Amino acid sequence: MSTETAHRTVVLAVPDWPAVAAGIARGFGPGVPVGILRAGRILSCNATARTSGVETGLNKRAAQLRCPQLEVIPWDPDVDHRVFAAGISVLEELVARFTLLSPGVVGIPASSLQRAYADEESAVEALLTGLTDATGWEFFPGIADTAFAALLASRTATRVPPGATAEFLAPLPASSLTVADARTYGELVPLLGRLGLTTLGRFAELAPADVHARFGTVGERAHRLARGLEDRIPVDHVRAREHRVAAALEPPSGRGDVLSFHARRLAGELLGSVRAAGLVCTQVSITLTSTTGELSRRTWRILDMDESAVADRLRWQAEGWLASAGPQQVPGTGEPPAGSRAGVDAEDPGANGSGFDPTEIGAEDGISAIQLEAAELLSPLGTQQSLFDQHPGRIAHTLERIQGLFGPDTVLVPGLQGGREPAETNLWTPWQQQPQPDRDPEAPWPGALPAPRPTLVEHTPVDLLDERGATVVARPSGLDNTPAVLRVPGGGSFAIVEHSASWPVEAGWWDPSIAQYRVRLQVVTAEGLAYLLSKESGRWHITGRYA
């Protein structure tokens, strides 16, 4: 305790808050027995109901048998929050800082009371008086060194003296952990019970390292709670210095074998310095500098990092960069693709299925400097894989083999990001690279496509014609004419038998650089195929295929 900052907390809790709140919301007097029903069981009942024998966990019928005049009300968390927020505002005038832990429970850091009150007892007394006068609710106070212990202490209106939190927690059942976070510790508690660790004290006796080895991070946090500490795990190590190595290539080269050679040497240096610090590197950032001064930076996640794995990644990255975009073809430079690159451009991944050929990278526009940087460092235990993963090594090995054969961008793992079009919500990231979403998936995306959604994304310009062969014109109010034929240039024509309403999607109108205006339409062809079409700047496109 001495080494860590104690978060001594005062918790003020109204017992049976859902029942009390529902009674207040419906204007019942305190004499009316109230029971809150959730999923067919009594979740909470007030004191009057309890004197008649109603308990939490009963079903509705049993509760009504014990107390026929019981008001059974379905649980509504909104009511809990609303009623409590209205009453608690009086606390703002009494203390500087407080937290609503959950409806009916408020936590106040003891440090914020130190200056205004002589000791904890008088502070709690003043707070209780103020709150009870203003609201009329019965608060139970609890004081302990952590919010979790204070919450448990408030059930018995206990003040735990400083430093005695562990002793206070020891006799409590292990199921008390669910008070802290029912979802996180819900699975852990029965497991502890089966291991014979019925009380928090028994659990706290275990060695922290053993608990981490057996139960992982969740167990470690629960163990800290049981020992009377905050459940935030202190950061294992501080990155005192950056692990970074760089080298210039003289002369510049685009040859894979030359790059591999240098990469291997640099990776050895990097991993050596990481190992010397007692850490494990799981992600490495590779930065390549071309002769024209442009940069290519990628972060690779490698499970079993060694020199050759890093060298492979660097070679793939250089290969893909030089072959596809190329340092010369960056938009904005206005430089046309040089004639000497024709051979490289023809190197469609299809053309060389047979792995890497160093001669295919133009030697004159090579890489002049490489830099490796440890992007993620962990303590050695943190890298352990789950025991329950089925052959992850085999999957990784297979996918890396394919990446080695066909390039890193051929193996993609899915992810979701924010967006309106199917193509925008897609986030395909090459295997073992860090996904970098551009748009927040949690943000509201008005105009996003509802389910059922297309299964394939494409962007094919098409002609959408009506019966007389004229292009279908879309207006915000709808289509001018009925679509009859979908003509895919080079892909044939399809008769349209059904189409949806068209609906406009307008986004980003406040910023001309991101403004989009498009009209969406779904069509079904005579073959039973459905397409999502979108008209943008006067041209229809297939943007999704329901295949």
Next chain:
Amino acid sequence: MSAEAVHSTSALTEQLSRLPGVRTATELFAGYPPHPVDRPLQPLFRRGGLPRGEATQLTGAHAFALALAACAAATREQQWCAVLGLGEPAVAGIADFGIELDRFVSLRTPPQDWLRVTSILVEAFDILIVRPGFALSPGERNRLLAKVRERRMSLIVLGELPGSGEQLAVRSTRWSGTRRGVGRLEQCTVQVHSPRTGTHSLLLPAASGGAAPVPASNGSASSASGGLAPAAASGGVAPVPVASGRLAPVPATSDEVERMIRSVD
């Protein structure tokens, strides 16, 4: 005559013992337990799940959606699934089918290399959805199927692959909800035919985006009313077999054993 019978039995035994990946008589008889599939799709498969150790052929307009729906339950049980040769799948659509995205990989390799990539992926993945870039010669096909059988994985081929076990064909797709330019696509009723289990109707995708059984009362009336179909019931009801063949899971029959033998030769 009896000597001939003995001779043919021993020849058969010898042939059976040469089957790669089949080690015991029970394995030969019952095969491997299939990968689980979602409830609405169970009747499509002879053993109620995606067969392991053999290829499944899906043809027709909606084959990719059917394949996604078929592997959704397995990915949720931590099986790995890869997609090859399909362009860019839409992640939101995939997730709607109930696929665990952490267990899903898409490969964008050149179509002419599909066999090579497939034979690498077969080694590690539990389920593989492939659109062949070119047709296979009989020899290549047999080697691929033998490898699939040996690895006990499920190969789903979108297209013709002779020698595959389950051969599902999407016979008809009927989208509803558009109502001639008024509504939007809401759900699609598909008819899937299998030589083994007959013809079944199901909603693929249903309004939720996943697969669902056709509501029992909704038979063919919805097609007449043109897309006023009620929302799909959320499971529980088994799909309606239209012209049901064999429904009960039966052990491998002699013709299948014969087919396995032929595929080795």
